[in-house]
Amino acid sequence: MKDGQGRYAPLVYFQSWTGDHWLYLQAYVDSGASWSVFHLDVAQLLGIKLNRTSRRFIELGNGNVLPIYLAKIRVRFAGLEFIVPAGFSEALRTGFNMMGRAGFFDRFLICFNDRARVLTATRIGRSSRQGAPNDR
Numbered sequence: 001m002k003d004g005q006g007r008y009a010p011l012v013y014f015q016s017w018t019g020d021h022w023l024y025l026q027a028y029v030d031s032g033a034s035w036s037v038f039h040l041d042v043a044q045l046l047g048i049k050l051n052r053t054s055r056r057f058i059e060l061g062n063g064n065v066l067p068i069y070l071a072k073i074r075v076r077f078a079g080l081e082f083i084v085p086a087g088f089s090e091a092l093r094t095g096f097n098m099m100g101r102a103g104f105f106d107r108f109l110i111c112f113n114d115r116a117r118v119l120t121a122t123r124i125g126r127s128s129r130q131g132a133p134n135d136r
Contacts, residue, residue, distance in 0.1 A: 001026075003028075003095070003096065004095045004096075008114075008117045009028060009096075010028060010029040010112055010119045011026055011027065011028055011029070011096065012026070012027060012029055012077075012099065012119065012121070013025070013026055014027065014075050014076060014077040014099075015075060015076040015077075016046055016073050016074065016075050016076075017046075017073070017074035017075075018045065018046050018047050019046075019047045022076065023045055023046065025038070025042065025097060026096065026097065027096065027097040027098060027099035028094070028096045028097065028098050028099065029099045029110060029112075029119060030098045030099060030100055031101065031105070031110065031112075032061060033098050033099075033100030033101065034058070034100055034101055034102055035058065035068075035070070035085055035086065035087050035100045035101075035102050036084060036085070036086045036087065036097070036098055036099050036100045036102070036103070036104070037058075037066070037068060037086070037087040037088070037089055037092055037097070037098045037100065038086060038087070038088050038089075038092070038097040038098070039088070039089070039090075039092050039097060040069075040088050040089060040090040040092075042088060042097065043069065043071070043088040046073060048069075048071050048073075048088065050069045050088065053069040053070055053071045053088075054069070054070050055067065055068070055069055055070075056068050056069075056070050056087065058087065066087075066089055066091055066092065067089060067091055068087030068088060068089045069087065069088045069089070070085060070086070070087050071085075071086055071087075071088065072084065072085055072086070073086045075103075077104065077108075077121070078108060078121045078123060079123070080107060080123060082103065082107060083103065084102060084103025084104060085102050085103060106124075107123065107124060108121040108122060108123055108124060109121070109122045109124055
């Protein structure tokens with residue numbers, strides 16, 4: 001998809017559970033990010049009470065530290081429903097949410113084909129995930 005500046009970027013849609021309905025979200029797929037990080041207003045949309053989450057600090061690739069509130073969220077992505085850890089931050093200075101590896105990359109083979117401007121997410125079968133934790 002194209003980002004806000006009209007450049008092609010690995011942006012995907014997925015759904016997250018709010019407690020009474022599914023909400024569509026968009027995120028930039030970032031294979032270098034350990035966790036997914038969303039803007040703080042997404043936590044409000046999902047009904048997450050930040051005072052009931054743990055506060056963490058994650059180091060970014062440039063050495064800066066990003067404060068996040070870490071919670072678990074229920075998502076639907078590529079035909080599968082599961083729980084992922086997600087951070088929420090008021091200091092996220094990107095124009096998009098970030099989809100990181102935790103919870104996603106252990107369930108899907110993610111392939112970036114920049115030439116064709118295609119991102120594919122192929123579900124990894126249980127038999128090929130030997131030693132992986134059970135789906136939640």
